[in-house]
């Protein structure tokens with residue numbers, strides 16, 4: 001994420017801010033300019049006070065007074081239920097961050113219309129109802145129970161995952177959408193299969209095998225996470241999410257002027273030294289350079305977190321096989337330019 005300044009006093013303001021802490025100016029975020037602007041009454045998203053959405057309203061009539069992000073939400077829970085609304089707010093917050101990043105990378109975002117395009121169904125399960133987080137033909141369903149920290153942490157521990165966040169869910173699920181739009185049925189499908197495997201293998205069987213007794217037989221060196229080992233689609237979703245994690249973190253590092261000067265001569269396949277600078281736009285450079293920069297930052301960020309007694313910020317290892325898959329995603333993003 002880039003760094004923003006208050007349009008009135010120039011103080012540092014965050015992407016999420018609705019008010020400048022220094023001068024009290026009311027703020028809004030304009031996606032088309034990627035800028036924090038003065039909020040103008042009547043021109044802000046209709047969900048501003050309900051879920052703290054700080055985006056400028058989308059002028060398209062289909063947006064019905066919502067912003068571009070809220071417009072993509074095609075299903076929301078009962079807005080009279082305060083618990084549901086607070087979970088919706090957390091999910092929408094994560095979604096705005098991810099949408100801003102997709103826009104920054106110039107990935108196509110087509111709002112859902114007539115069962116085509118990208119849309120989000122943000123649901124709180126009713127009594128005895130099961131809501132599965134997932135993607136189907138551009139429609140991303142998020143179980144809003146995941147917005148509850150104790151619940152999400154319990155699931156994370158029970159599945160043995162090192163990382164589980166709402167932003168991570170959004171990045172993974174949009175990855176499935178971009179696979180469908182940018183890979184499926186294109187000349188990239190064979191290179192995809194060569195790297196990730198054949199996605200025509202039965203998904204149900206893969207799911208059963210992953211959660212069944214004979215789980216854990218696949219080669220972890222080839223995948224960024226345990227979940228990625230399940231099926232080529234999930235491998236792509238996980239790889240895509242990591243591409244966005246790395247891109248956003250390096251953008252932030254560049255925006256705030258962070259530099260890492262570690263020891264040189266580190267025997268690591270993806271970086272010969274730990275001298276890293278951030279990258280405002282990772283599509284400008286080859287993936288090898290991105291990963292070399294990222295290696296230094298990931299180590300530095302993990303060390304900072306340990307200083308605070310927190311778990312590692314990036315508890316993953318990018319192996320050479322994973323780097324090749326990230327490079328595939330990088331090419332996809334660069335091809336759009």
Ligand SMILES: [Zn+2]
Pocket residue numbers: 006007008009010011020021022023024025
């Ligand atoms: Zn200000």
Ligand SMILES: [Zn+2]
Pocket residue numbers: 045046047048053054055066067068069070071
């Ligand atoms: Zn909004």
Ligand SMILES: [Zn+2]
Pocket residue numbers: 134172173176233234237
């Ligand atoms: Zn998935």
